[in-house]
Amino acid sequence: MSSTFGKTLTLTTFGESHGIALGGILDGFPSGVRIDEDFIRSEMQRRRPGSSSLTTARKEDDEVEILSGVYNGITTGTAIGFIIRNKAQRSADYSSIEHIYRPGHADMTYDAKYGIRDPRGGGRASGRETACRVFGGALAKLYLRERGINVSAAVIELGGIKASGYEWKPPFSPPIYAPENDNLDAMIKAAEDAKADSDSVGGIIECHIDGVPAGLGSPVFDKLDACLSHAIMSIGGVKGIEFGSGFKAVSMRGSDNNDQIRISDGKPLFMTNNAGGILGGISNGDTIIFRAAVKPTPSIYKEQLTITDGKEETTIEIKGRHDPAIVPRAVAVVEAMSALTILDHYLEEHGYER
C-alpha cells in the first residue's frame, strides 16, 4: 500500500502536482480533539511554495478543506477526509519535456514501473504531495502536544555551510528555518549563489522530539528508529538518516558511545545522548534526535545530458519554477512525518484513552 502510512493511525494520500487536487484520509485519529485552524494554517504555511526568494515562484495558498470526521470543530474519531485544490497549475511549462527524462527525477522510473506517467510537474513524484503529510502531521501534533510531546526540526547545514554556535530554540524562522547562528547569512548566501548559477544546493535537517515517554516502539522489525527512518526516507530527496551519534559512532569506542546513567530528581538521567533517545528500538525517555540528508534540488536550469523515453540521447535545460533548495520547505515535512510516526506508536501502546 504505497500511499498509506502507519498502522494504528494511517494517513493515505493522493494527488499529482498539476492535477485537480491533492488530498488524503487520516484514519484512526482519536475523537474529541478540537481542530485548531490557525495552527494547521501556520503548519501548511511553512511548507507552502512562493514564500521567499529561495523557494519556487509557484503560488499556492494550500488551503485545506476538511470534508469529514469533524463535527462542530471537534474530531469524531471517524476518517478525516481532506483536499487541497491545485490553483497554479501551468502545465504548458512542462509540455516540452514530456518525452525527456530529467536527471535526478523519477520520470524514467515511473515509465519503467507503470508504462505511463503524468508528465506535468513530476506528477505523483512531485514534492507537492508532502502538503498532505503536513496536514496529517499538524493534527498529530495537536494530540501530542496535549501530552507534552513536541517535535521541532531545523536546517543545520545548507549548501555546504554548517550552522555554528547555536542553541535549540524553536520555532525557527524563514527563509531557511535554521537556528539563529553565526553562519546564518553564509547559509542563505550559499543557496542564493547556487540560484544565480542556475544550480541548486542540499542540506541537513535535524529533528528533536521531546517528551516521548520511555516505552514507545517495538522490538525487532518495528523499532522506533526503523519506523522513523521509513517515514523520513519516504520524503522525496532525503538520501540518508542517522540517530544520535549516528555515523560518528563508527569511529567511537563503546566506552565513549554508551550513554552512562545517573539519577536526577528521582529519574534516570543519561549523561550523553549518543543513542538519540532510543535503545533497542524503544524510546528511553530522553529527547529523540535524528538528522536527515537532503539532496540538492534535481530541477536545475543548467544544461544536462539525458535521454528520451524512446531511448535517444539528448540534452535538457529545465524551465519552470523550482526551489534552489528544497531543504527549508522540507523542515515542516520532517516534523509532520515524525509526529505521525510517534502518534502511531503512542496509540498502539496506549489505545484510545478517554
Added chain:
Amino acid sequence: MSSTFGKTLTLTTFGESHGIALGGILDGFPSGVRIDEDFIRSEMQRRRPGSSSLTTARKEDDEVEILSGVYNGITTGTAIGFIIRNKAQRSADYSSIEHIYRPGHADMTYDAKYGIRDPRGGGRASGRETACRVFGGALAKLYLRERGINVSAAVIELGGIKASGYEWKPPFSPPIYAPENDNLDAMIKAAEDAKADSDSVGGIIECHIDGVPAGLGSPVFDKLDACLSHAIMSIGGVKGIEFGSGFKAVSMRGSDNNDQIRISDGKPLFMTNNAGGILGGISNGDTIIFRAAVKPTPSIYKEQLTITDGKEETTIEIKGRHDPAIVPRAVAVVEAMSALTILDHYLEEHGYER
C-alpha cells in the same frame, strides 16, 4: 506487528538469546524453489558466533530445522516454519546483572515498555534474533539469484579505519568481511586493540544490490529506499543509513549530484550513481548502493556508571562473552534484510510467476 517484516513476503520471528529456541515463519515464499542446504548453511555460518577472535566466544552451530513448507526438498508455497535450538545458554553469566541496566542496551527500555523482561543475554533484544533473518534472507537470495539479482555487503570501515584502494569483488572473507584493501590489517588491529582495552569498536557496512530491474518500489510512503531503510535500521546497533552520495550530497550542487544519462548498448547508462540506484523511490536499473553505520558493541568489560531497576545509582562491569565488534557479523544480516526487502517488492510487482 513488531515481529513481522514485509507485506507480500513476510518473515515473522520469535526467540530470546537464552531461551529454548529461536525461529520464525517465512510466508508468501514462492513454490517450486529447491532448498540449497549448503548455501543456507554457508549463510548462517557467516553470522554465527564463535568463528574468530573478534566475535563472542559463545559457541552455537546455528543449525536450522525446517518444519514445514518444503516437500521432497522443494518449497510448496505454504508457510515455511523453522527453529534454531539454543545450545550454549549460560544464564548464570547474567544473573548478577538482572536488576542493573547495561548502558547502551535495551534493558531499561524493555522494563519501561513491558514491566518485565528476560534478563538472560538481552532476551529478545539480543542480536541473536538476527539468525532468523539470515535464514529468511538465504531463501530470498535463492529466488533472486535465479533472476540475476545479487546482494553483497562488506565492512568498509572498522574502528575508525577506512578500507582503501579496493575493488568490489564478493564474496568477502572473514574475520571481518572487508574487501581486500591496503588497510585490512589496520582495520583488524583496531578491533583487536579495542578488545585488549576491554572496549569495542563500530564500523560501516556497504551493500550493493545488482541486477534489480527498473520499476521496483512504490511512490510516496513505500519508496524502495524507505523500505530498505526500515529493514536495515531494524537491525540492532545500526544508527544510520545513506544511499548513493548520501550525506555527501548535502554539500554538492544539483549539477554534480544529478546522474546524467547516456545510452550504451541500447540501454540507459547513468554516468554516475549518486542516486544509489533509486529515483523517486523506484529502482532505476543501476546498482542499488547504501551504507549503514554500526555502533560499537555496547557490551564492554570496562566499568560504567548506571542505575538499577529500583532507580539506585550503581556501576557495572559486564562479564560474559561479547564481540569487540558486531560489524563483521552484521554483514550477513544486512544482506539478508536487503534480499527480503527486494523480494517482497519483486513479488508485489510480478506476482507468483510460473
Added chain:
Amino acid sequence: MSSTFGKTLTLTTFGESHGIALGGILDGFPSGVRIDEDFIRSEMQRRRPGSSSLTTARKEDDEVEILSGVYNGITTGTAIGFIIRNKAQRSADYSSIEHIYRPGHADMTYDAKYGIRDPRGGGRASGRETACRVFGGALAKLYLRERGINVSAAVIELGGIKASGYEWKPPFSPPIYAPENDNLDAMIKAAEDAKADSDSVGGIIECHIDGVPAGLGSPVFDKLDACLSHAIMSIGGVKGIEFGSGFKAVSMRGSDNNDQIRISDGKPLFMTNNAGGILGGISNGDTIIFRAAVKPTPSIYKEQLTITDGKEETTIEIKGRHDPAIVPRAVAVVEAMSALTILDHYLEEHGYER
C-alpha cells in the same frame, strides 16, 4: 485501519451522510486501464437513492469527481482520489433525535466508542458510505471483465417472498433487481405493504462470480471465502452469509455435499457446486456463489421504545426519508465488494502484468 479495505489493492474511504462530501482513495490499481465513465455512472445509478418508490426520497445524483491517478482518461497506476459531494443534506430532519438512540442503528455504539458522534443521518454509519465502494468496485470490474471475470448479484428473496422459477440472466432490473420470476410482483408488493404500514422488510442477495481462474485465495486465514465474507459482512445491514450449499450443508451427508468431478472438453467439470466455487479457501474454477442476508431497514416510522444518550427511557418515531427495503440498493454494493476482493487476490497472485 477501519476505513481501508484490501491488501494489494486498497480502498480507503471517508464521509458522513450529511457532511460536505464522501470520497476515497483506490490505491494499487493497475495502470493503463481506460476509464469508462458511462459504465461507472451506470454502476453508481444502481445504488443511488431516489430512483423508485421503494427507496428513500432523498435526491442525490452521486456524480463522482476523480481527482488524481488518471491522465488523459487512462489510469496511471498511482492513487485514484475521488469525491462525491452531498447535495441533499437536510440536517433539520435529524435535529429532534440528536440525543435519542434509534433502535437497530449505531447511534448508541458510536457514542460508546467515541464519546461523540455526528447525528445527522447516521453520520459515518449511514449506508451512504457505500457509494464509495460502488465506485471502487466499478473500476475493479473494468479490469476483471477484460480477463473474463464477471460479477452479478440479484435479490432472490424480499419481504419473506422467495423468487421462484427463474434463470440467472444478468443484468437485473429495477426497482428491486431480482431475476424475472413468478413471484416478482409479490416481492414488490411485500415491500410496498411494509411501507404502507410505516414498516420495512429485509431480503436475500445472491451473488455469482464467473470466470475466476482456479488458484485464487490463500490457505489458512485469508481463504477466499473468508475474505469475501469480511467484505460482504462489512456492508451495513448484512447479518449473514453462506457459500454454495451453505446452511443447507449441515443436514446433508458428505456423499451428497461433495462435488464429484468429471472431465469435459479436457477440463475439470464439477457435477454439482455445493462448494460455491471454493475449496480449501482457493477458487476451483467453478462459479463462486454466495448469498447474503440483509435485515429490514432499521429506520421505520412506527413508534419504538428506546433511550436517550442521558440514559432516560423514551420513545421514538423516526421522521425523514428512508428506504422501506435497503436490499435492492445493496445489490450494487455486494457486487462492488466482491469485485474489489477478487481483484485484490488476483493482483496478489499475478502481479501487475503488462
Added chain:
Amino acid sequence: MSSTFGKTLTLTTFGESHGIALGGILDGFPSGVRIDEDFIRSEMQRRRPGSSSLTTARKEDDEVEILSGVYNGITTGTAIGFIIRNKAQRSADYSSIEHIYRPGHADMTYDAKYGIRDPRGGGRASGRETACRVFGGALAKLYLRERGINVSAAVIELGGIKASGYEWKPPFSPPIYAPENDNLDAMIKAAEDAKADSDSVGGIIECHIDGVPAGLGSPVFDKLDACLSHAIMSIGGVKGIEFGSGFKAVSMRGSDNNDQIRISDGKPLFMTNNAGGILGGISNGDTIIFRAAVKPTPSIYKEQLTITDGKEETTIEIKGRHDPAIVPRAVAVVEAMSALTILDHYLEEHGYER
C-alpha cells in the same frame, strides 16, 4: 499474508498434517499474563483427535512446547513461539491417492495455485492446522476472562437433528459438545449412523461472547461482525455464518427485528437480541451471538467420481482415519478464533494497560 491473523494481536502459523511439526507465533500479546498450563491443555484436549468414536482414530497428544515470550511462567510481551510435534503421521495411508483429487478437498486447488503440494493428509489444508489456533485462543481467553469476557460455543445441530429444549450452560461436554437437550441422543446417533454408512454429517455451532464492553469494533470495513466472519469462515469446512436473527431477519419486519431498549439498573437493556450484540459494526454491550454452518466431513469411505492430476477420470474410496463429523472438534476452534478477534479489537481500543 495468508498465514497471519489479526492486526494488533497477530497469530501466524505453519505446518502440514504429516510434517515434522505444526506451530506458530503469537505476537502483540500483553506482558504480565501468567501461563495457566492446565487451562491450555484442557483447551487443546477439546480439539484433539482420537478422543471418541466420533473423531478420527489418529492419536496425537497435541502437547504444545512454548519456545519464547514467557519467563518464569509469565508472558514478557515479546513474540510467543510454539510448536506441536506430529507424532502419528502415517503417510503410507495417503500414497495411493497422491495423484487423485479427493472431492470436497483442496487437493485440486492447491495444485492449481502452487503447481506442487504435500499430499500427505491434506498437507497445509488439513484441519490439523487448527491446533495452533486453539493454542492462540487459549492465551487470548486467559487475558479476556480477567476482564469479564467469556467465550462459549456449542453444537446446536448435528446430522440434521436440532438441539431442543436447552439452556446455555457452558462448559459443554464430549463427545459432541452440545448443550444438555432433549435430542442429544438423536444427534449422536445421526453421526454414528453416517459413520456406519461410510458417510459423514455436518452441523451448526452457536457461539456466545459475554461481557464485551460496548464500543469494540470499527465502522466501515472492520466492523466487529465482519472481522468475526473473516475469522470463523477461515476455519476449514465452515460454509456460512449469521449473527443474531441472521437469515431469519430477512422475513421479519423492521419493527420486529429492531431491538428496542429500556433501562435496567441504570444500564441499557435490549428487549431482544436480534442484532447479535453488534450495531453498525460496534459491540453494543449485549451478548455477541453467531452461528456457523459446518459442512459434512469431505473424507468419506464411499466410492466417489473424481479425476487425477493428469486430468483423467477415475474413482476414489478414501482410506485412512477420518472424523464422521468434524463439527464437535470445531467447537474449540470457533471459540479460539472468536477470542483472538475480540482481543485484537480490545487491544486496539484499550492499548496495553498496566
